[in-house]
Amino acid sequence: MSETLKIKDLHVSTTDGKEILRGVNLEIKQGEVHALMGPNGSGKSTLGYAIMGHPGYEVTQGSITLDGKDVLAMEPNERARAGIFLAFQRPMAIPGVKMADFLRHAATNVRRPDRKEGEELIPMREFRKELNQKMEQLRMDKEFARRYVNDGFSGGEMKRAEILQLAMLRPKFAILDETDSGLDVDAVRLASQSIADIGGKDMGILIITHHEHLLEHNRPDFTHVILGGRIVETGGPELALELHKQGYDRIRAAYPEAAAADAALKENEPAGAH
Amino acid sequence: MSVTTTAAGFTQESFERFVAQRNEPGWLRELRREAWQKFESLPMPSQRDEEWMRTDIRTLRLQKFGFSSDGSPSAGAAPDGLLTHGVELGGQTIAIDSRPHTARLNEKWAAKGVLFGSLDELAASHGEVVKKHLFRAFTPGYDRFAALHAAAWSGGTLLYVPRGVTVDEPFHMLSALSSGGVDMGHTLVILEDGAEATLLAETTSLVEGGAGLHVGGIELLVGPRARLRYVNFQNWSAGVWHFAHQKALVDSDASLQWTIAALGAKLAKVNQHVALTGPGATAQVNGVMFTEGKQHLAYNTLQHHEASQCRSDLLYKAALQDDSRTVWRGMIRVDEGAQKTDGYQRNDNLMLSEHSRSDSIPGLEILADDVRCTHGSTTGRVDDEQLFYARCRGLTRKEAVRMVVTGFFQQVFDRITIESVREALGLAIARRIREYE
Ligand SMILES: Nc1ncnc2c1ncn2[C@@H]1O[C@H](COP(=O)(O)OP(=O)(O)OP(=O)(O)O)[C@@H](O)[C@H]1O
Numbered sequence: 001m002s003e004t005l006k007i008k009d010l011h012v013s014t015t016d017g018k019e020i021l022r023g024v025n026l027e028i029k030q031g032e033v034h035a036l037m038g039p040n041g042s043g044k045s046t047l048g049y050a051i052m053g054h055p056g057y058e059v060t061q062g063s064i065t066l067d068g069k070d071v072l073a074m075e076p077n078e079r080a081r082a083g084i085f086l087a088f089q090r091p092m093a094i095p096g097v098k099m100a101d102f103l104r105h106a107a108t109n110v111r112r113p114d115r116k117e118g119e120e121l122i123p124m125r126e127f128r129k130e131l132n133q134k135m136e137q138l139r140m141d142k143e144f145a146r147r148y149v150n151d152g153f154s155g156g157e158m159k160r161a162e163i164l165q166l167a168m169l170r171p172k173f174a175i176l177d178e179t180d181s182g183l184d185v186d187a188v189r190l191a192s193q194s195i196a197d198i199g200g201k202d203m204g205i206l207i208i209t210h211h212e213h214l215l216e217h218n219r220p221d222f223t224h225v226i227l228g229g230r231i232v233e234t235g236g237p238e239l240a241l242e243l244h245k246q247g248y249d250r251i252r253a254a255y256p257e258a259a260a261a262d263a264a265l266k267e268n269e270p271a272g273a274h
Numbered sequence: 275m276s277v278t279t280t281a282a283g284f285t286q287e288s289f290e291r292f293v294a295q296r297n298e299p300g301w302l303r304e305l306r307r308e309a310w311q312k313f314e315s316l317p318m319p320s321q322r323d324e325e326w327m328r329t330d331i332r333t334l335r336l337q338k339f340g341f342s343s344d345g346s347p348s349a350g351a352a353p354d355g356l357l358t359h360g361v362e363l364g365g366q367t368i369a370i371d372s373r374p375h376t377a378r379l380n381e382k383w384a385a386k387g388v389l390f391g392s393l394d395e396l397a398a399s400h401g402e403v404v405k406k407h408l409f410r411a412f413t414p415g416y417d418r419f420a421a422l423h424a425a426a427w428s429g430g431t432l433l434y435v436p437r438g439v440t441v442d443e444p445f446h447m448l449s450a451l452s453s454g455g456v457d458m459g460h461t462l463v464i465l466e467d468g469a470e471a472t473l474l475a476e477t478t479s480l481v482e483g484g485a486g487l488h489v490g491g492i493e494l495l496v497g498p499r500a501r502l503r504y505v506n507f508q509n510w511s512a513g514v515w516h517f518a519h520q521k522a523l524v525d526s527d528a529s530l531q532w533t534i535a536a537l538g539a540k541l542a543k544v545n546q547h548v549a550l551t552g553p554g555a556t557a558q559v560n561g562v563m564f565t566e567g568k569q570h571l572a573y574n575t576l577q578h579h580e581a582s583q584c585r586s587d588l589l590y591k592a593a594l595q596d597d598s599r600t601v602w603r604g605m606i607r608v609d610e611g612a613q614k615t616d617g618y619q620r621n622d623n624l625m626l627s628e629h630s631r632s633d634s635i636p637g638l639e640i641l642a643d644d645v646r647c648t649h650g651s652t653t654g655r656v657d658d659e660q661l662f663y664a665r666c667r668g669l670t671r672k673e674a675v676r677m678v679v680t681g682f683f684q685q686v687f688d689r690i691t692i693e694s695v696r697e698a699l700g701l702a703i704a705r706r707i708r709e710y711e
Pocket residue numbers: 014018020038039040041042043044045046047056089265266269270273274
């Protein structure tokens with residue numbers, strides 16, 4: 001049965017009270033591809049964080065449900081185990097922890113949502129085999145699994161590592177936050193194809209991007225434009241094309257209130273936030 | 275558990291009684307008397323002393339403890355060691371409250387002239403070896419605790435490996451404290467020219483939360499071209515006072531790998547001193563500390579380059595939770611003639627709580643001109659963004675903290691070449707990591 005991730009009238013502030021999302025509505029069904037586009041600082045990453053339950057953001061109004069279950073009541077790890085995945089725009093390094101060990105814990109927990117701490121992990125051999133196979137498909141060197149999580153990774157390597165995690169965790173819903181940025185031309189093509197392969201008909205995907213590459217193999221059923229913390233327009237794949245070609249001038253002109261909010265957000269933006 | 279020490283305090287009278295009971299050779303008795311004089315004349319260290327500036331022992335009531343009642347063996351069940359799982363041992367000593375409990379040595383090593391057992395017992399049967407080496411690397415007059423140890427030591431362990439003998443099975447030494455007990459064990463390790471051995475030493479408490487006193491001394495005498503791996507895992511209950519003077523002499527072309535792991539004790543004040551005494555000597559020092567509650571662990575380390583072309587490499591890593599505190603004062607001293615010295619020291623601290631505190635004070639004293647000496651220290655917190663990232667991958671907060679902490683220690687674990695030790699430490703630390711909010 002196909003499940004739905006439903007976001008209704010979502011308002012999100014930072015913990016010190018700055019409102020970033022001002023009423024986001026979005027509904028993603030398993031098997032659908034949604035593109036989310038919008039200028040820098042419009043709230044795209046914040047939406048991803050809010051969906052995962054980042055402790056630095058507070059939901060002040062609205063709801064997020066997964067097939068009727070209240071996602072907002074869940075811890076981030078419970079959300080992951082419920083089948084939601086975020087590929088980070090800026091993944092974090094965990095020095096000293098090998099990618100393979102990290103992923104073995106992650107995969108075990110996500111596949112066995114009721115697992116208690118300290119209970120058995122996926123058997124090593126079985127896990128290794130699967131991991132090697134996935135890395136091969138993504139044309140990643142075996143050595144990668146022995147490296148420490150994102151520690152000293154190049155920008156592109158981090159993004160490839162996020163895709164590897166996506167492949168291993170096979171979530172119901174994936175939010176890919178600029179997973180294409182930092183990848184070279186070949187890598188981006190491979191990423192685009194891989195995401196399509198991983199997803200198939202079972203995954204609902206929200207692709208946050210400033211480029212068209214990822215959409216090549218993942219043709220969006222819907223394109224949403226976010227401005228000033230609100231989705232102001234939704235269209236089909238042609239909307240993504242239009243924005244790529246022509247930018248956000250038409251959008252700003254058509255939605256002056258959102259454009260003003262967007263400008264206000266950036267005014268008191270901390271220096272070097274991007 | 276029966277009470278095995280007389281809490282008659284450390285008085286002249288109890289000292290005389292202690293010495294009279296022990297039936298030791300004159301030279302040893304004389305050493306004890308000299309040390310006792312020093313103990314009586316030296317002041318209690320205070321925070322006015324530079325070494326003790328950050329370590330407050332005003333609540334220590336030394337007179338609540340006392341000399342070991344006699345040298346008689348202790349009975350009762352021995353605690354389990356953590357370091358030896360799946361390890362074939364060359365020999366083992368167990369002591370409770372510095373009274374010998376078990377001493378065994380694999381026949382094949384005994385046949386090669388190896389001595390291993392209770393220092394008390396071997397001082398009687400092999401007096402000449404003990405007399406020749408005892409206190410070569412221990413200074414009874416260093417401070418009041420060193421003097422007390424030199425006067426009152428009992429039990430302890432001797433490992434002696436003759437010239438050219440390679441022992442490929444680790445030895446294990448376990449010393450346990452009962453509640454209110456006193457551990458005055460002295461460890462003396464002698465590796466003659468070209469000998470090789472590994473000693474895993476472990477100290478623990480029989481009773482969770484039990485009080486106790488340890489005033490210890492360790493001497494590691496690594497002869498020319500000899501190789502010693504020594505592990506010292508301190509896992510006492512949080513009621514134990516731990517004072518120790520530990521020193522290694524590493525002779526020419528010899529090598530020492532010395533790992534200190536500290537999880538227990540209420541308060542620790544340890545002097546760890548590595549002297550590179552012959553050209554080409556190398557020493558690697560690894561420190562793993564995990565503290566919680568109100569624990570206070572203070573380490574003074576000294577890498578003393580007395581000879582040329584020696585290498586010393588120290589890495590201390592501490593993770594602190596709750597209100598605990600660590601102090602590391604590290605010194606690399608290079609004597610005038612010690613050219614081509616390669617010295618390194620580093621201390622990293624990971625704070626798991628807002629209330630923990632660590633002081634890290636590296637120092638260099640260099641009198642030679644052709645040397646390379648570097649040092650560094652870092653103090654950081656567990657990063658919420660890191661934890662969030664891991665939690666987004668299905669790890670609970672506790673699992674995530676555990677991962678980050680394990681990762682933090684990985685660099686020092688990678689240096690420890692004994693698998694059972696790495697595993698035991700990893701598990702012991704993981705078990706202590708709490709749920710954080
Ligand atoms: N923790 C925070 N504290 C203060 N301001 C924040 C915080 N997080 C986000 N913001 C601000 O909220 C706005 C939206 O940020 P967000 O990262 O969601 O933008 P974005 O749409 O992902 O931008 P980009 O395309 O550059 O990645 C920005 O102005 C940003 O500076």
